[in-house]
Amino acid sequence: MNSFNSALGKNITFVRPAYFIISGFSGLPNIKYYYVFLCFVYVVSVLGNTVVMAVIYLDHxxxxxxxxxxxxxxFVDLLGSSALVPKLLDIFLFNHPYISYNDCLAFFFFCxxxxxxxxFNLVALSYDRLIAIMHPLHYHVKVTHxxxxxxxxxxxxxxxxxxxVLVVLxxxxxxxxxxxxNSYFCDHGQIYRMACNDYTPSYVLAKLLIALFFVFPLFFIMLSYVCIGYALSKVATAQERYKAFKxxxxxxxxxxxxxxxxxxxxxxxxxxxxxxxIINLSLSSVFPPMLNPIIYVLQTQEIKVSVNKLFTVRKDFFLFNVKKS
Incomplete structure (x- = not known):
């Protein structure tokens, strides 16, 4: 291995395969039903996130x-679902497990x-709720457009x-x-562990980014809700606490x-x-983009009101044109 690394350093040539083989779901019984489910999830994700984006854009x-x-x-959910699910279905449902080297890196980058x-969007929304509840009088000063x-x-x-940087490494x-x-997409950890030269930089950066992209955001969100809970405990009535927490x-x-x-x-x-x-991680990749718009439409009063208002306007406009014709 050392002789290989030294030779690699002198010649500065890298052995890059023409393709990778993604074999994550191979050998699982009745897996085609899961692919049909993914098709349903993708359609709902696209429709739901498109509706949420349209409602927010149209309602001032x-x-x-x-x-x-x-x-x-x-937008991120729509982009992420479109980057992952169609390619995943192409690989496994239509039996095209081979993916070129450059396509694999691009697939990895977008996912x-x-x-x-x-x-990061969950962090931004967490900060928004933190300021809205802990400093309601200064919210419009601290959280501006x-x-x-x-x-x-x-x-x-x-x-x-x-x-x-991960791609370059x-x-x-x-x-x-x-x-x-052995994953459902071009998984970074799976790729660098297949290398036959030193992959320490990729390993170290991966661990650092897990902390920056996962551990620290989760810690910030948990800490923000501890602060929110403390602030709500100071609110006078249970009804006010419930209204704020809602x-x-x-x-x-x-x-x-x-x-x-x-x-x-x-x-x-x-x-x-x-x-x-593999099943758990794939579900954690495709489920949130489907459920996020449903949750915001059902649990957020402003969006429910806006959706009803927009559909009422469109319905009245349609009926008016029908009567006119």
């Missing part, structure tokens, strides 16, 4: 800092960027830059052994849907069956 009353973050979350932005747009733009720049690896990725239920539901499957899978460690791990 929803152009607040909070709904800027909600709009971005819907990881969208997954990272989902977390400009602040929220700057925060989300910073998250996008950070996520794209970090994932691009992968291009510095040589693959002279297996090219089979504004957080949609966000709390999103946090639970996103983090609980991941925490459960990673805390199980090597004890979890590889197939169970």
């Amino acid at each position: 009353n929803l152009r607040t800092p909070k709904y800027i973050a909600v709009f971005n979350l819907a 990881y960027t969208c997954l990272s932005m989902q977390v 400009r602040f929220m747009l700057s925060l989300i733009a910073s998250f996008w720049v950070f996520a794209i830059t970090a994932i691009l 992968l291009t510095r690896l040589s693959f002279c052994r297996s090219v089979v990725i 504004t957080c239920t949609a966000h709390l539901s999103l946090v639970a849907i996103y983090f609980i499957p991941l925490v459960t899978t990673f805390t199980a460690g090597p004890g979890i069956h590889p197939n169970a791990r």
Whole structure:
């Protein structure tokens, strides 16, 4: 291995395979039913997130800092689902497990960027709720349109830059052994562990980004709700506490849907069956984009009112044109 690394350093040539083989769901019984389910999930995700984005865009009353973050979350969910699910179905449902080297890196980049932005959007929404409940009189001063747009733009720049660095590090690896990725997409950990030269930079950066993209955001969200709970305990009446906490239920539901499957899978460690791990992680990737718009439409009064208003206007416009004709 050392002689290989030294030769690699002198010649600066990297052994890059023509393709990788993604074999994550192979060997699972009745797996085609799961692919049909994924088709349903994808259709609902596209329709739901498109509706949420359209409602926020069309209703000027929803152009607040909070709904800027909600709009971005819907956009990220739509983009992430479109990057992952159609390719996943092409690989496994239509039996095209071979993916070219460059396509695999692009697949990895879009999936990881969208997954990272989902977390950062939850952080932005958590901060919004924290300020709204702890400092209601200063909310419109502290959480402005400009602040929220700057925060989300910073998250996008950070996520794209970090994932691009991961991609660049992968291009510095040589693959002279297996090219089979035992996952449902081009999983970073699965790829760099197949390298036959030193993958320490990829390993170290992966651990760092897990902390930055997963551990720290989860800690911030949990801490923010501890502060929210403390602030609500100071509120005079139970009715006021309930009314204030109700504004957080949609966000709390999103946090639970996103983090609980991941925490459960990673805390199980090597004890979890590889197939169970792949199913759990794939569900944690495709479920939140489907459920997020449903939760916001059902649990957020402003969006429910806006949806009803928009459909009423469209219905009245349609009936007027029918009578006119």
